[in-house]
Amino acid sequence: MAVTDSNWIHWLERLYDLRRSKVHTHESPHKPVLLLAILDLLDRGVLEDNQVPFNAELDSTFRRFFAVVQTQNDQPTIELPFYFLSGDGFWQVFVAGQSEPLYRKGFAGGAHSAAQLRRQSATGRFEAGLWALMSDPVARHQLREALIARYFPEHHDRLAALSAEARSPGVPEAQEPALPPGRDAAFRRTVLELYDYRCAACGVRVLLKPQMSLVEAAHLIPFSISRNDRPTNGVALCPNHHWAMDRHLIAPCPDSRNRAGLWRINTRRLDDRIEGQRDLMSLAGRPVIPPRETMYLPAPESLRWREEQLAIAD
Numbered sequence: 448m449a450v451t452d453s454n455w456i457h458w459l460e461r462l463y464d465l466r467r468s469k470v471h472t473h474e475s476p477h478k479p480v481l482l483l484a485i486l487d488l489l490d491r492g493v494l495e496d497n498q499v500p501f502n503a504e505l506d507s508t509f510r511r512f513f514a515v516v517q518t519q520n521d522q523p524t525i526e527l528p529f530y531f532l533s534g535d536g537f538w539q540v541f542v543a544g545q546s547e548p549l550y551r552k553g554f555a556g557g558a559h560s561a562a563q564l565r566r567q568s569a570t571g572r573f574e575a576g577l578w579a580l581m582s583d584p585v586a587r588h589q590l591r592e593a594l595i596a597r598y599f600p601e602h603h604d605r606l607a608a609l610s611a612e613a614r615s616p617g618v619p620e621a622q623e624p625a626l627p628p629g630r631d632a633a634f635r636r637t638v639l640e641l642y643d644y645r646c647a648a649c650g651v652r653v654l655l656k657p658q659m660s661l662v663e664a665a666h667l668i669p670f671s672i673s674r675n676d677r678p679t680n681g682v683a684l685c686p687n688h689h690w691a692m693d694r695h696l697i698a699p700c701p702d703s704r705n706r707a708g709l710w711r712i713n714t715r716r717l718d719d720r721i722e723g724q725r726d727l728m729s730l731a732g733r734p735v736i737p738p739r740e741t742m743y744l745p746a747p748e749s750l751r752w753r754e755e756q757l758a759i760a761d
């Protein structure tokens with residue numbers, strides 16, 4: 448699924464604009480945390496159908512993510528977002544024996560307690576378009592990254608490390624180790640500005656408001672190996688291409704004519720007969736979209752490292 452898909456943009460905007468209760472300037476983290484928890488259940492295969500049960504598994508997952516982001520007097524009360532997410536128009540809660548959703552416009556019901564929801568075997572359902580995105584592993588990864596970037600940018604590394612995707616075996620160097628606060632934010636901001644918030648692979652640029660970019664800053668040689676945070680060791684990528692580069696499916700490689708490098712793909716692992724891999728394969732031989740200042744072009748040694756990894760990754 449391509450990130451330029453209009454369905455994707457539509458849902459990204461909806462998720463960027465969740466209605467949240469506010470105490471002074473503090474916005475409640477509950478709804479985005481509930482969404483992250485549901486994405487995690489999908490990653491783990493615990494959830495397969497568009498029927499999200501209000502159960503202990505969901506609650507414990509919700510609490511795990513909540514513990515990272517909670518501040519002030521935030522309480523991990525999952526029953527509130529489970530019910531009130533209905534107000535955002537893409538989620539409905541049903542209880543056993545009733546065909547009408549629990550939350551309806553103009554219906555002065557109020558939230559149910561956790562005990563009530565459990566007793567009534569409550570389940571939540573997403574609108575079909577969003578569910579289709581959530582069911583696709585690549586799109587799901589992008590949704591998670593977008594939610595974190597929008598609501599919890601300061602907790603990005605800890606939240607990403609919590610996700611089942613990062614915990615699953617066989618995912619190489621998915622996460623970098625914990626870093627001093629501020630270091631990562633400075634790298635991200637510099638690289639994104641140099642690349643004008645544009646993916647250096649596909650050129651997608653989704654910047655809804657300042658600081659709210661779909662595109663991410665990626666290290667060429669991971670910081671854990673290089674300890675190199677200079678912008679010449681970075682590149683801006685959409686979540687799709689960031690994900691693929693981290694797994695050595697694609698790489699920006701040195702090239703004699705393009706100083707920013709050329710994209711190459713891992714032909715042992717990608718197959719153009721497989722739907723969804725064609726987009727990645729079409730990148731082969733395309734120039735890396737350069738940063739706006741030539742002094743910040745990707746460093747040759749960083750491109751060479753990527754090229755070597757592409758050659759040895761199976």
Ligand SMILES: [Zn+2]
Pocket residue numbers: 646647648649650651684685686687688
């Ligand atoms: Zn891209």
